[in-house]
Amino acid sequence: MEQQETTEGVLTGHGVRGVKSAARTVEVLEVLAARGNEPVTVRELCEAMGAPRSSMYALLRTLTDLGWVRSDSTHSLYSIGIRALLAGTTYLDTDPLLQVVHPHVEQVSKRLEETVHYGRLDRTDMVYLATHQSTAYERTRNRVGRRLPAYSTSLGKAVLAHFDDAELEAHLPPSLTALTPHTIISRAALKEDLAATRERGYSIDDEENTPGLRCFGVALPIRSGVTDALSCSVPIERLTPEHEKEIIEALRSTADITLQIVRGLGGLVS
Known part of the structure; x- marks a missing residue:
């Protein structure tokens, strides 16, 4: 006989007893969203x-x-439905920091002729909130709303470098899975990489997500806890020492301009 679920709540991270059915609903939507176009x-x-199948079928x-x-x-x-799209679009339309950053993402992308991203940390992943694609070469179009592991992206490593060991562990999965042969999957090696990021002031994803691409990232330390970052993705064959220097300077300059605007507006983000 199929086991029936109880109606007891679940304890949330804030110590408040949540509603189990609500938690289950959100979990279903997150699983479907993670599957992308695969039903x-x-x-x-x-x-x-x-x-249990009975409660799952009723919820679906x-x-x-x-x-x-x-x-x-x-x-x-x-698969995920249209209401989820509407909710996500509303988030993008109403996020105050995104409204400030987005024009600068487009501007620096056009100036460098490279693809530039803006993302935000969500648990163990970076969520891409804005992307401007380079017109200088063909590449699979990047999708706003996609998620990638923070530990393997320049966006994520730029953010994770600001965390102490306890905070870092809270934003890492139990095991680090290789996305390419170059992905760092050792916690010790990742910590060394993050220490190097802090020392030089920017992060590097050296083909750790996509073969043939090197990405550079800088954090946007606007919130009380750093969650946001900018990055630039470059095909390795297009990268020279001079171009790398130009990219890093452009990212830093864009981050500085964004910080100045946000501080000037005051109270824009918490």
């Missing part, structure tokens, strides 16, 4: 979340009716 079955969701039907989840005609495959 998932009820069974796969149940196995991933350790949930409710979310489908409300537009947060979509299903195929047989109600056997599920």
Whole structure:
């Protein structure tokens, strides 16, 4: 007989007893979002979340009716729905810091003729909030809203370099998975890399996410806890010592300008 779930709440990170059904709903949406354009079955969701089939099916039907989840005609495959897009778009439209940073991302990208990103730390990942693609070479288009591990990105390492050991551990997964043969998967090696980032003032992703690409990142220490950063991605064949210096100076200058604007506005972010 299938085990029934209890209605007890779950203890949140703030010590407040949350609502289990709400937590389960958010978890479903996050799993579907992480799958991208690959639909998932009820069974796969149940196995991933350790949930009974009956309650999962009922939750999926409710979310489908409300537009947060979509299903195929047989109600056997599920993916993220249009309501999630609307909520995400609202976040982008109303984030005050993004409104300041976005024009500068576009400007520095055009000046360098390279792809420039702006991202924010969310748990163990960096979420890409703005991207301006280089027109100098062909590349798969970057997607706003995508997530990549903080430990393997120049965006993420620029942020993680500001953390002490306890804070760093809170933003790392249990094990560091290699995305390419160059990805740092040793915690000790990562800490050495972050120490080097602090010393030189910028981070480097040396083909750790995408073969053939080197990325440079600088943090935007605007909030009380550093969460935001800028980065520039460059095909290695386009990179020279002179161009690398130009990129780093442009990123630093853009970060400085952004900080000055935000401080001048006062109270823009908390």
